[in-house]
Amino acid sequence: xxxxxxxxxxxxxxxxxxxxxxxxxxxxxxxxxxxxxxxxxxxxxxxxxxxxxxxxxxxxxxxxxxxxxxxxxxxxxxxxxxxxxxxxxxxxxxxxxxxxxxxxxxxxxxxxxxxxxxxxxxxxxxxxxxxxxxxxxxxxxxxxxxxxxxxxxxxxxxxxxxxxxxxxxxxxxxxxxxxxxxxxxxxxxxxxxxxxxxxxxxxxxxxxxxxxxxxxxxxxxxxxxxxxxxxxxxxxxxxxxxxxxxxxxxxxxxxxxxxxxxxxxxxxxxxxxxxxxxxxxxxxxxxxxxxxxxxxxxxxxxxxxxxxxxxxxxxxxxxxxxxxxxxxxxxxxxxxxxxxxxxxxxxxxxxxxxxxxxxxxxxxxxxxxxxxxxxxxxxxxxxxxxxxxxxxxxxxxxxxxxxxxxxxxxxxxxxxxxxxxxxxxxx
Numbered sequence: 332x333x334x335x336x337x338x339x340x341x342x343x344x345x346x347x348x349x350x351x352x353x354x355x356x357x358x359x360x361x362x363x364x365x366x367x368x369x370x371x372x373x374x375x376x377x378x379x380x381x382x383x384x385x386x387x388x389x390x391x392x393x394x395x396x397x398x399x400x401x402x403x404x405x406x407x408x409x410x411x412x413x414x415x416x417x418x419x420x421x422x423x424x425x426x427x428x429x430x431x432x433x434x435x436x437x438x439x440x441x442x443x444x445x446x447x448x449x450x451x452x453x454x455x456x457x458x459x460x461x462x463x464x465x466x467x468x469x470x471x472x473x474x475x476x477x478x479x480x481x482x483x484x485x486x487x488x489x490x491x492x493x494x495x496x497x498x499x500x501x502x503x504x505x506x507x508x509x510x511x512x513x514x515x516x517x518x519x520x521x522x523x524x525x526x527x528x529x530x531x532x533x534x535x536x537x538x539x540x541x542x543x544x545x546x547x548x549x550x551x552x553x554x555x556x557x558x559x560x561x562x563x564x565x566x567x568x569x570x571x572x573x574x575x576x577x578x579x580x581x582x583x584x585x586x587x588x589x590x591x592x593x594x595x596x597x598x599x600x601x602x603x604x605x606x607x608x609x610x611x612x613x614x615x616x617x618x619x620x621x622x623x624x625x626x627x628x629x630x631x632x633x634x635x636x637x638x639x640x641x642x643x644x645x646x647x648x649x650x651x652x653x654x655x656x657x658x659x660x661x662x663x664x665x666x667x668x669x670x671x672x673x674x675x676x677x678x679x680x681x682x683x684x685x686x687x688x689x690x691x692x693x694x695x696x697x698x699x700x701x702x703x704x705x706x707x708x709x710x711x712x713x714x715x716x717x718x719x720x721x722x723x724x725x726x727x728x729x730x731x732x733x734x735x736x737x738x739x740x741x742x743x744x745x746x747x748x749x750x751x752x753x754x755x756x757x758x
Contacts, residue, residue, distance in 0.1 A: 332646060332664075332667065332668050334642050334668055336398055337590040337666070337667035338398070338515035341513055341515060341516060341623075343519065344390065344391075344397065344515060345391035345522045345532070346390055347534065349387070349391055350533070350536075350554075352531075352533065354531075354554055355382065356558060357559070358382045358383060358558070359559070359560050360373075360381055360382075360562070360563060361550055361561070362385045362530075362562075362563045362565060363386050363538055363550075363563070363573075364385075364564065364566040364569070365385050365389075365393070365522070365532065365534070366393075366395065366397075367396045367700065367703035367704050367707060368692050368699075368706065369387070370518065371525075371711070372563050372565060372692075372707040372710060373385045374528045374530065375708045375712065376714070376715070377528035378528045378529075383525075383530040384559070385530055385531065385532045386537075386550070388536070388538070388553075388569070391518075391532055392518035392521075395568055395673060396514060396700075396703070397514055397515040397518050397519075398514070398669060399586075400588060400620060400629050401512050401513055401622065401700065402455065403433070403510040403700050404434075405427075405455070405506055405509050406427070407427070407696075407698065408680070408697060409678075409679050409680065411475070411479065412474065414426060422723065422727075424479060425723040426723050429702075429709075430702065432705055433698075433705035433706070434452075434510055434701045436704050441520070446516065446521070446524070447516060447520070449511075449513050450510055450512040450517070451511060451512075452508065452509070453620075454505055454605070454607055455505070455506050456494050456505055457505075458500040458501075459500055459501040459502045460501070461612070462501045465488070471504060481508075483504050483507075484504070488501050488502045491503055493604060494603075495602070495603060496603065496604070497602075499656060509608055510608075511608050511622075512700070521704075533554065535553060535554060536553060536555075537553045538550055538552050538571075539573065540573060541573050541574065541689070547559070547560065548562045548689075550562070561690065562690065563691070563692070563710065564690070564692075565692055565693075567673070567699065567703070568584065568671075568673050568674040569672060570674065570739075574689065575739070577686065579731050579739055580677070580682075580693070580729055580730070581693055582674070582675045582676070582677065582737075583672045583673070583674060584631065584672065584673045584675055585631065585645075585673075586697070587629060587631070587641070587646075588627060588629035588667075588670070588671075589627075589629075590625045590626070590627050590665070591626045591628075591664065591665055593623065593625055594624045594625065594660075595624075598659065601659070602621065602660075603621050607620065615631060616631070617652050618697075619653070629649070630649055630652060642668055645668065649668070673696065674696070675694060675696050676694035676696070676729065676730070677730045677732060679694075680694060680696075681694045681698070681702055682694045682724060683710050683722050683724045683725050684719060684722075684729065690719065694729075
């Protein structure tokens, strides 16, 4: 199998053409990070005639934006019951609405910019990994209808074969609003859209220092210096020590994916008759879907960020997991394996705001395809209007580690991973 990102084989990704053009000396806004957040912010601001530069340490779209499962999901990482309990009913409704708006934003951008990325409202299927996990599903459907006026439906165990060609699950919930796409094609299209709007994109421009003097920011990069009136950080799981205060609030967690060879049409239809975005109810979860008759199967097989060793180990773990779900794939060849780094806040919530004059949008917790696209846009609008504090995702504290026991290196992930496995066993 190739340690290669399958999605990258389907599109001409932005490359070294962005690594040679001179950096502008002065801009209105400097965006750090060339993924969904940064490109969406840049596109929005450039369309309002601001001079915008995107500074990417690698190549545009290199990080999680082109490595994920391509799922545009409704909802948040925490359950909406817990969100209501913690933040109150009114704010919870606003936050959930943002998640719905985020899928709409992706659909709108894809249509407006004519991005050929296969976006479609496939719907997502949340499957019960244990019988008692299913016990709450009917209550969940009633809760979402009552509190959020959002329609989802239960798939009882005896009807689950209509949704998934696996015998190991115990029922499910379908949400028809969620969608799916090819993330590499989407981020490449978003980059073209940002450039068309007038943004200046720069690869191999790792930021080495960020200094504020009065009302201006002075940015030193590997390729030169930039002066900006405003700065937006959209570096997700790759947030570094140049923005140390933000880095200490974000946990980078590895997520890994395998892709099979192209499967026969009949087998593909058996595996996922409606081509849903599927994920299970475990803490140590798996997520999977079809694309071009390939099974794309992911999970947190290793918690540390991607490298050759974690990718190699993860490939076999994921293959075993895939065969447990789909025994009919036992002989299927795994052609690609890769990893990426997600960004989790300590409260599992997404956060936007302003810190020391620097704007940020971070902590997508696996919901970044849609959420980063939308929050990049809405944070840009808040920057223009001067009302970032009114943003729904700015209404609660952005916590750091308890007792300050974290400097950006997630030393505790093996412990957390072991605890999640224990929870999956006892629950």
